[in-house]
Amino acid sequence: MTHFVDRILAAFGALFGAAGLVALSAGAHVDSGGNYTTAGWMLMVHAGPVVFLGTAAPFSTFWRRLVLLFMIAGTVIFAGDVSYRTYAGESLFPMAAPTGGTLLILAWIALAFVLLLGSSEQRR
Numbered sequence: 001m002t003h004f005v006d007r008i009l010a011a012f013g014a015l016f017g018a019a020g021l022v023a024l025s026a027g028a029h030v031d032s033g034g035n036y037t038t039a040g041w042m043l044m045v046h047a048g049p050v051v052f053l054g055t056a057a058p059f060s061t062f063w064r065r066l067v068l069l070f071m072i073a074g075t076v077i078f079a080g081d082v083s084y085r086t087y088a089g090e091s092l093f094p095m096a097a098p099t100g101g102t103l104l105i106l107a108w109i110a111l112a113f114v115l116l117l118g119s120s121e122q123r124r
Contacts, residue, residue: 003061009068010054013047016075020044023083035086039079046075046104053111063114067107074103 020043027037053068078100081092091097 006054006061006065008054009065009072010051012072013050013052013054016043016050017047019079020047023079031086033086035082039082039086042075042079042082042104046071049111050075059114059118063110067111067114070103070107070110074100074105074107076100078104 020040023036023040023043025040027034027040030036050068050071053064053071057064077092078097081096081100084090084092085097
């Protein structure tokens, strides 16, 4: 049974999928610069892994949630900054997109380590 917190975190993946489709549509019809398309792909690429990590990942709750939080925060910051810059002409905060990208890189690296090394909860 999936814990309520995990279902909430997994729901971010579904929302990323919906927002990604909206951003990709805006990129195709509104934004000639391609920023909405970039944001859309960032959302789409991370939608599935976030749903998986929230519902079915086979490793410890602590590490799974840590990877999830980094992945959610990185996706929101990166895609949000790229979209906001296109819409409003300014950044969310200085170095927002690189910060979001760095969080995503760290999330994927942490996921690789957790999958390779396992956890004490898995070994029991």
